[in-house]
Amino acid sequence: MSAAEPVVTEVSERARVAGAAPLSRRLSTRLLRSELRLIAGRRRNQMGLLVLAAVPVLIAVAVRISSPREGRGPDFLSSITSNGLFVPLAALSVELGLFLPLAIAMLAGDSVAGEANLGTLRYLLTVPVGRTRLLVTKYASLVIGAVWGVAVVVVAGAVAGIALFGTGPMLTLSGSEISFGAAVWRVVLVSLYIAAGLAALGAVGLFISTLTEQPLAATVALMIFTILSWIADSVPQISWLHPWLLVDQWMAFGDLLRDPPFWDNIAQGLRVDLGYAVVFGLLAWARFAGKDITS
Amino acid sequence: MSFFIDHPKARWALPVAALGVIGATALTVNQTANADSGLPSRTAAQLLADVRSANVSSLSGTVVQTSDLGLPEIPGLSMSGRPGSASSSLTSLISGTHTWRVWLDGPTRQRLALIGSNGESDVIHNGNDVWLWSSADKSAVHHTLSTDQVRAGSAGKRLPSGLPSGLPSGVPSTLASGAPRTPDEAAAAALALMGQDTTVTTSGAASVAGRSAYELILTPKDKATLVGSVRIAIDSQVHVPLRVQVYSTKRTNPAFEVGFSAVDFAKPDARQFSFTPPPGTTVTQSDHLLAGTGGTNATAPKPTAPEPTAPTTGQGAPKVVGSGWSTVVVAPFTVPAASKGSAGSAADSTAQLNGILKALPTTSGTWGSGHVLEGSLFSVVLTNDGRVALGAVPASQLFSALAAK
Numbered sequence: 281m282s283a284a285e286p287v288v289t290e291v292s293e294r295a296r297v298a299g300a301a302p303l304s305r306r307l308s309t310r311l312l313r314s315e316l317r318l319i320a321g322r323r324r325n326q327m328g329l330l331v332l333a334a335v336p337v338l339i340a341v342a343v344r345i346s347s348p349r350e351g352r353g354p355d356f357l358s359s360i361t362s363n364g365l366f367v368p369l370a371a372l373s374v375e376l377g378l379f380l381p382l383a384i385a386m387l388a389g390d391s392v393a394g395e396a397n398l399g400t401l402r403y404l405l406t407v408p409v410g411r412t413r414l415l416v417t418k419y420a421s422l423v424i425g426a427v428w429g430v431a432v433v434v435v436a437g438a439v440a441g442i443a444l445f446g447t448g449p450m451l452t453l454s455g456s457e458i459s460f461g462a463a464v465w466r467v468v469l470v471s472l473y474i475a476a477g478l479a480a481l482g483a484v485g486l487f488i489s490t491l492t493e494q495p496l497a498a499t500v501a502l503m504i505f506t507i508l509s510w511i512a513d514s515v516p517q518i519s520w521l522h523p524w525l526l527v528d529q530w531m532a533f534g535d536l537l538r539d540p541p542f543w544d545n546i547a548q549g550l551r552v553d554l555g556y557a558v559v560f561g562l563l564a565w566a567r568f569a570g571k572d573i574t575s
Numbered sequence: 576m577s578f579f580i581d582h583p584k585a586r587w588a589l590p591v592a593a594l595g596v597i598g599a600t601a602l603t604v605n606q607t608a609n610a611d612s613g614l615p616s617r618t619a620a621q622l623l624a625d626v627r628s629a630n631v632s633s634l635s636g637t638v639v640q641t642s643d644l645g646l647p648e649i650p651g652l653s654m655s656g657r658p659g660s661a662s663s664s665l666t667s668l669i670s671g672t673h674t675w676r677v678w679l680d681g682p683t684r685q686r687l688a689l690i691g692s693n694g695e696s697d698v699i700h701n702g703n704d705v706w707l708w709s710s711a712d713k714s715a716v717h718h719t720l721s722t723d724q725v726r727a728g729s730a731g732k733r734l735p736s737g738l739p740s741g742l743p744s745g746v747p748s749t750l751a752s753g754a755p756r757t758p759d760e761a762a763a764a765a766l767a768l769m770g771q772d773t774t775v776t777t778s779g780a781a782s783v784a785g786r787s788a789y790e791l792i793l794t795p796k797d798k799a800t801l802v803g804s805v806r807i808a809i810d811s812q813v814h815v816p817l818r819v820q821v822y823s824t825k826r827t828n829p830a831f832e833v834g835f836s837a838v839d840f841a842k843p844d845a846r847q848f849s850f851t852p853p854p855g856t857t858v859t860q861s862d863h864l865l866a867g868t869g870g871t872n873a874t875a876p877k878p879t880a881p882e883p884t885a886p887t888t889g890q891g892a893p894k895v896v897g898s899g900w901s902t903v904v905v906a907p908f909t910v911p912a913a914s915k916g917s918a919g920s921a922a923d924s925t926a927q928l929n930g931i932l933k934a935l936p937t938t939s940g941t942w943g944s945g946h947v948l949e950g951s952l953f954s955v956v957l958t959n960d961g962r963v964a965l966g967a968v969p970a971s972q973l974f975s976a977l978a979a980k
Contacts, residue, residue, distance in 0.1 A: 362855060372692075451853050453695040454688060455708040455715065534693040540847075542676065542690060542838065544637060555597045562590035570583035 311409065315421040319387065328383050335379065336371030336437030340364075344444045363450045364441030365463050368434040369537070372474055376530055381506040382431055382439050382499075384478050387425045388485025389499035391418045392568065396493040402573045411569050415486070419561060422482035427475045434471045452539040466541075470533045473546060477530050480553035480560075481506065484526070488566040490571060523548070526556050613813050614787060619775040622791050622809055629814035632682075635847070636784065636838035638675040645823070645951030674836075678843040686847050701848040708850065714857040715850075772796055772899035782806045783817040784835040800967050801825065801899035813840055821835050823951040830952040846855055896976040901968045904977035908963035932957065938970075942977035 298484040311323035319325055372380075392415075405411065458466070485502040492498050509527040512518060522528045529549030535542040579586050617625070689696040697708040707716040721916040774794045781790045788808040795802055803822040806829075810817050818834025852858045894907035935946035935957075945958035947970050954970040956977060957963050964973040 451855075453693070453710045454697055455695075455710065455850060455853060455856075457851075457853050531692065535690070538688075538690075538695060542637075544674070559590050559593050559597070562593055563587075565589055566586035569579065569586055 290353070295417040311413070311417045312420055315417055316424060319390075319421060319425060322390070324386065328386060329429070332375065332379060332383060332429055332432050333372065333436035335375055336367050336433055339370055339374070340367045340437070340440040342446050343367075348461065350356065354568065362445070363448045363460075363463065364443070364445040365438060365447075365450055365460075365467050367441030368437030369432050371437045372430070372470065372533070373531065375433055376474060377510065380433070380474070380478055381481055383429045384426055384482050385485055385499045385502040385506070387422055388482055388489050388502055389495035389497075390489075391422060391486060393492050393498040394489075394495040396573070397495055405573055412565060413567055415490075415568050419483065419486055419564075422486060423475075423479040426478035426482055427472075430471045430475045430478065434467060434517060438467070439556060444516045450567060451536075453537050454539040455535065456539040458539065466536055469536050469541075473533050473536065474530070476550060476553045477526070480556040483557040483560040487560045487567065490564050490568040523553070526552060527570065614780045614789065619777050619791060622777060622814075623775075624790055625814035626809055626816065631813050631815050631840060632679045633842040634815075634838060634840045635843040636676070636835045638677055638833060639672065640675065640831075640833040641672045641829070643821045643826070643828060643951070644953075645825065645831055645949075668914055678847045679690060680843055680845075680848065684845075684848040697850070699848060699850045701850070704850075706850045706852075708852075711934045712857070713855060714859065715852045716859045716861050717852075718861050719955065737888045778806075780811070781818075783807045783810075784838045786817065786838065787811045788817050795900040799969075799972060801950075801954070803898055808834065815840075821952060825951045830950075846880050896979060897966070897968075897972075901965055901972060902967065903966035903968060905962055905964045905974055905976055908957060908961055940974050940978070942974050947973075 392401070395404060404414065443522040447460045449459055450466070451457055465496050481502070482506060486500065488501045488505070489495075489498040492501075506527065512524050513522055513528050529545050529552060531551050532545035535545050630907075640655075676686075676688040676690065678684075679688040683700070683702050685698075685700045687698040695710045697706070699706045700706070703720045705718040705720060707718075740835075760804050772795060774796060776792045776794070778790045778792055782789045788810050789847075791807040791809060792808070793805040795804075801823055803824040806818075806820045806822070807816050808818040809815070817838065818832070820829040820834070821831040823830040896903040896905060932946055935948050937944065938947045939945070943958050943960055945956055945960075945962075948955040948957075949970050953965060953967045954973055955963065955965040956970060956973045958977065962977065964977050966973060966976070
């Protein structure tokens, strides 16, 4: 908790917003906007975004300085030199393992457990804001946070990549070349697909966040969940479990870079994302709506 | 919502219900709908005639092939089909699950793409050109067919007449050492085996790739073979085989299965068949389609069981023992020398083969001694005196075939 965000400010901001909104205006976005302002204002979140943006820049510069050997290195890395748009793709595949889930875990930890830890949760609930509405707002802010994080990586990567490698045609995995405009579309689709996966992870994080009053515990628990999923996904002996793992199809975003794109795995990944979001969203609701707020 | 305020515990029923709905949906989707879907009944003979008269020249679709051959875990053979680009290499077909995309447009234009995790291998046949593309090492192999070969390909030598000649006839048989990869190819192979050795029946309708299909069940009369039954799903409208499952006598799940997970019989976009090697690609001109794919020669043709990649050398004709489903092929066998001309890939496969040999259990008998590989669908014995015996039978049958010199 940095000194830049005194507790009093958060509470008074919340009280002002929620108090001012009449009960009848259920669809008001003021609560969400205030939540987003809080998220964006936190110094640790700003630092996190900087780290997310630094990785693609680092990759781009490193590749520029020393051209990778042909056909070696992580996927996409060897293709960077032909098109700057491979920089965001390489950065996403690198950050999807740890950094992006970690960013979601930080936000999710703060969302409910953080408020409970600060003691702001009970004040928040004394103002006329329904618990369900509060939870929906919290989840919406997590989804926006997921899109935000991915967008930062992609934009930083695209800027660095285009500056260093230019805007040539993109080589698909199928060996054909697509124009730069079509390639931009593919990168946007990849970003949305990854953001969907992270948003589903956010639902898991939201549920964990309602279980504890320690934001750090919630963050660590979600990271353990993520890493255990990756480990389980790499053990072939339990392959029956793989289709049920959230992370199983995360790396399938490469299928969008085929010509034509291959949708089967993407659709499967989105189905799993939706399933996790629904089940864990409802779990969080069941837990939070009936929870005793003691602090 | 007042119900939930009065009964807070009841809230937990909602996530549980959601989980239940998801589980139930997944189960029903995965289960093959075997219920009678109101198709008029057809006899096995009618179905076979339908298949022979089927006239489908273009399609696009996704083929999923799964093998559960009960092979031992062998280092060097990718069993999961998942790690890295190995899963998209054309020689890693004998184990695990593999996904193909196929586009067919008449006899002269075909494309086959093996989907790997972040990798892809393509075979593109367009007129006189055959391209092999591998995204893992960004390499392309170009092979120019003579006009004769193009004509031979269109005649579809390996398939019964009328069946869509799935792929250029030279390509499928050589690429993956005989493992059938498209449903019609595998069906053709199984149908060729039929005769007095096999009981052919039909079962109720199956559903494959969202299409209703008849199922043809081939049951070997021979009890010595490891093949329990072969089930061929035939599309009820266009009469093309959509799926082939080979069941072993040893387990309940199919030991080998190849079938469409999605299929469309419309003419594919011409763009699918054009290939220009992108800049930065290593392009090899080749007279031999094999050069780029590991240098394995096709072993003796034995249709149903997918064979391991056992490089055989030419000297001495293979000997056939037995007949029908329990045919055993005994052939001379030598491990090819590492410096076999075609550089890296051949040396790699030799090293791999030696590694596999070391990992196999050894056994001996009146026939001599050697390494034995027993799967759920076939067995292979490699003797120390340079012979290989294989067949869709238990290893004991192979021993007696080897003993009967």
